[in-house]
Amino acid sequence: MSRRDKKKTRTDGSIEVVLSMWVDSLTLTFDLERCIRCDLCRKVCPKEAISLEPPDARGAFARLEVDEETCSMCGLCVSFCPTQAVHMVSRNTWKNTEEEVRPVLEVGGVPHFSRGMELDASLCPAGCDLCVKECPRKALSVGSSGVEIDRDRCLSCAHCEAVCPVPGAITVTRLFDGAIEVDVERCPADCDLCVSACPTGCYTAIPEGGVDVDPRHCICCGACLVACPHAAIDLTRLRLRSSGDGYSAVWSRAVDRLLSENARFLQQNEGNFLKLTEMLKGSRL
16 A cells, blocks of 8 residues: 555445545545535535536435545535535544544634524523424424524524524524525426425425525525526525634635625625724724
8 A cells, every 4th residue: 555545435325535644544424314415515625526416307316426536635525514414534543543623624714604593592481392393404302401402403594593482592693695596487397306405495396387485594505506407596695604704715715616706705805894994993083
């Protein structure tokens, strides 16, 4: 074996890329059962090593592919995956150690997504489980201390916030601000691939043909775009909600590919604009 050896293994439930370096190794794993086949990892990959083949007419999931030779094992896909379906593990056989890593985050300049849904269980009325029933991801459950959230499943779709009867008990910060439209004239009467692909249930099939979309619950993930073979969906991401300002070249390129041109400019300059505003207020000009 060479000093650096890379191989890929695919099963029905996962794709695994392993980079071996004598006693050290990096393992990049895609959990295909958790993956929603959005296009975020494909968009942000700096090496364009990730691809998605659209589903067939029978409604099967889109097929995720990873080119192990092109992949640089940077871990950017791990940071941008909204369902925690991508993980990277570093192992050392000499020290017998194992830990999850995100190389890009460790270098700096790439912030996390925003926290998403915030729940104040103390405000929940006794016996209320409306949000639990409404969640399309089964991310909410009733535990001993009230309603509990599984953040690995939550996609910040705001179904829970919409149905909650108590203002302030649930606050949702979306992954993106954006807009989505469907040209129903392009939709064949027997096609509902976007309905099946949407992880938040914002699409509804119309009996007379086509679909209706509720933009309130769209997270702009792009799963419907991957699934639609008729170019009937127009998705615009206007702003990426992150936990801080990104400054690295990798981050700038990722934002560039995810957002429209004007939105990218606003996203990258928002932090500077806010700082300038505060300086002007402080100067009393």
